[in-house]
Amino acid sequence: MLIVQKYGGTSVGSTERIKNVAARIAKQRANGEQVVVVVSAMNGVTDNLIKLAKEIMPLPNDREMDVLLATGEQTTIALTAIALHALDVPAVSLTGAQAGIVTDGVHTKAKIQNITPRKIHELLDGGNVVIVAGFQGQTLEGQITTLGRGGSDLTAIALAAALKAELCQIFTDVDGVYTADPRIVPGAKKLEEISYDEMLELASLGAKVMQSRSVEFAKKFGVVFEVRSSLNDNPGTIVKEEAKSMEDIVVRGVSLDKNQAKITLVGVPDKPGVAARIFKAIGDANVNVDMIVQNISHGAGAPATDLSFTVDKPDLLKARKVIDHLTQEIGFREVIATDDIGKLSLVGVGMKSHTGVAGKMFETLARAGVNIEMISTSEIKISVVIDLAQGEQAMKAVHEAFLG
């Protein structure tokens, strides 16, 4: 049996933790299984590297950021291999490039194009545990790339697909996927299973359990995986394709995304082509836009409207720069940017067949004295943008109302 295991930053956050991980791997291997391990950078290392670069300049070059950030995972693979050697387990570490992970050239958010795991198979056949650096790859031209924050999850899922692994386990510092972040909502409960789509909403909405792109990838290639803790032996949460019975549960979970920022353009001329011009420019800068809200025209004379949208917090400066360049050309009155927002979301495939969820959610927020700044919905989720300072309180109230 071939198993892919991924250990996140907290699971490898110290040499003690790395030794603990090595002991777990050794146990698996003693059962006769082939083990491929993907590791993240040690807890806090990536953040610290970013901080160092930004101490030098606010918007460092993306290629150099990749060269810098890839060192985090490279440290962990070697230490994990050494920890296995200390237990007399043969193990070899591989960088993303050495593992055959080929990506496109979009630095800091590269996409995996293909994986040629020849080296991994060779090493496994030679009786080794193979430790692969998460989050990184290489272009065909040999440039080092990284896959976006949280990208080690993607490495693990993509490797599980490429290697046709029997089992894919994502080890983290929580016992699985919860109805809400248990660090914020004490009454949150662990889920036995969840569908890809629900997990995707929870992940992209900032439940912080897994990188959303990795879940999309798993859905596309049908990779069933388990999210579980590296600190105990409790069973985790199985993530898989939606089953009929899952629709009986209206709300699966509540999440709070604190990683978004909001930009409002005041007094945008209301005529064809303006939104296209703005979002084409934002897209060309590789900035992801999430929610977009445009109001009806107001004012006498030339019709104008207000346009608000959200971007990932780290992209706010970049987005601001793009917008500032367009001010003259398009002629909006004012730009208001804030990162003091939170996006609160309610998720469940059962919403497809149940009514009244939005009304109950808004009523709960009203009772908690929380003002709603933006609303967006999909078949299986309702999201609102609210004041960041009220985020956790609002999350607790909504969780209590639906899942308490």
Ligand code: ASP
């Ligand atoms: N070290 C990278 C990050 O912190 C990738 C990962 O941990 O998955 O985003």
Ligand code: MG
């Ligand atoms: Mg992670």
